[in-house]
Amino acid sequence: MDMTGFGSVVPRSDGAFSRRVAEFLAHNDDLLSTPSWTSGEAPVAETLRRLGDAGLLKAAATDSSDGAVPGCFRSAQLHEALASSACGAAGAAVLTHLEVGARLIAGKGGITESILEGMHAGKETVALAVTEPGGGSDLTAMSTRLGESGICGEKFMVTNLPVADWIIVLAVDTEHRTGKRSGPALLLVDAADPGVTVSTLETRSNAGFMGAVTLQDASVAAVLAPAGLGLLALVRHLLHERVMLSVRLSALAARALRQAVAETSSRHRFGDTLIKNQHLHYRLAEEWARLQSTRALVRYGLRQLARRSCTPSLAAMCKLHAAETARAVTELGVRFAGATGYRLSHPAPRLLADAIGLSLAGGADEVLLEHIDPKGSLAL
Numbered sequence: 001m002d003m004t005g006f007g008s009v010v011p012r013s014d015g016a017f018s019r020r021v022a023e024f025l026a027h028n029d030d031l032l033s034t035p036s037w038t039s040g041e042a043p044v045a046e047t048l049r050r051l052g053d054a055g056l057l058k059a060a061a062t063d064s065s066d067g068a069v070p071g072c073f074r075s076a077q078l079h080e081a082l083a084s085s086a087c088g089a090a091g092a093a094v095l096t097h098l099e100v101g102a103r104l105i106a107g108k109g110g111i112t113e114s115i116l117e118g119m120h121a122g123k124e125t126v127a128l129a130v131t132e133p134g135g136g137s138d139l140t141a142m143s144t145r146l147g148e149s150g151i152c153g154e155k156f157m158v159t160n161l162p163v164a165d166w167i168i169v170l171a172v173d174t175e176h177r178t179g180k181r182s183g184p185a186l187l188l189v190d191a192a193d194p195g196v197t198v199s200t201l202e203t204r205s206n207a208g209f210m211g212a213v214t215l216q217d218a219s220v221a222a223v224l225a226p227a228g229l230g231l232l233a234l235v236r237h238l239l240h241e242r243v244m245l246s247v248r249l250s251a252l253a254a255r256a257l258r259q260a261v262a263e264t265s266s267r268h269r270f271g272d273t274l275i276k277n278q279h280l281h282y283r284l285a286e287e288w289a290r291l292q293s294t295r296a297l298v299r300y301g302l303r304q305l306a307r308r309s310c311t312p313s314l315a316a317m318c319k320l321h322a323a324e325t326a327r328a329v330t331e332l333g334v335r336f337a338g339a340t341g342y343r344l345s346h347p348a349p350r351l352l353a354d355a356i357g358l359s360l361a362g363g364a365d366e367v368l369l370e371h372i373d374p375k376g377s378l379a380l
């Protein structure tokens, strides 16, 4: 059984765009492989700038000129390619830039139009600050508030925050300054506002671009969703983000499995290569089978996303399966590498850390399970 051949999960790919991405990766290996990604000096701004200069950010967000390949397929192609490249962290920053920040401000008018242009050029970026130290998955416990003097509160574990020019903040608007309904609003804040203090968090992966923010009477630059509609806007957005995260997770798992197969095929123990050992062979075969079914589900999720028919349940299923698969495969990769896998130079522990981080971003497993409707019909 060939356990190395994985094609793309993207249902229909744009060959010309693929070639441009491949060319970009080949010409920018210095940037994508630099140790700065793990030392805390992650070159996020430089990566976005080069991608913007190459026209790939704008292209990934738009349909192909003949309309045959939708933008979400092209961005999935980019995320898949980045997840398979030397450093996974670069892909995490790009996914947040394109699939979170840019999508949440798109079509909102006013200053967001010029920000979006800057984002497609790779000159500006926007982070989404939802998670709070005291609330986490429980958004009903959110304490960030919009009041008379501005926004006050604290958010943490926000991707790209230390390099962000703008921050999208989910905040409770009890005084109905943005709308009559009750519930949180989604607000855009200038990261250079005097009421904004950003700090960089030390993390296991994504080193240097995960941040926390304290908001002290920060001004609202734009209302992206008024009081009562902030959560709805986020739930709609999460459909897209979760499917894209599952593209990234399944590409990461494929990379880890390829690595594990190559390594067990070349390590000789007890008179033969490790992969000839029945237990190791079976475990790798099980993960190969699991990955193939995950990839089929993710492909279906992408197809439904392009048709605007993806349900919250389907998006949650894609991400849940992809996260479980990525964690299982990367953990196997670490174990089957033996002591070499414990060394800092080995890619397996890093892939495992990336898989754990991606599992939390956009909703942890149990939160995803809450969004899966066991009664819902899924015509696979």
Ligand SMILES: Cc1cc2nc3c(=O)[nH]c(=O)nc-3n(C[C@H](O)[C@H](O)[C@H](O)COP(=O)(O)OP(=O)(O)OC[C@H]3O[C@@H](n4cnc5c(N)ncnc54)[C@H](O)[C@@H]3O)c2cc1C
Binding pocket: 096, 128, 129, 130, 131, 135, 136, 137, 138, 156, 157, 158, 159, 160, 206, 356, 357, 358, 360, 361, 362, 363, 364, 365, 366, 367
């Ligand atoms: C790499 C990475 C990137 C991220 N990027 C962003 C970002 O850009 N913006 C942002 O706002 N946040 C971001 N986050 C934060 C992420 O959204 C949160 O980590 C996630 O929502 C979970 O919150 P928590 O970490 O506080 O865990 P907790 O809410 O404390 O959960 C801990 C565990 O308990 C489980 N759990 C929680 N509630 C329940 C329940 N009711 N029933 C059963 N089990 C439950 C969870 O599934 C989890 O396993 C990121 C996180 C990571 C790791």
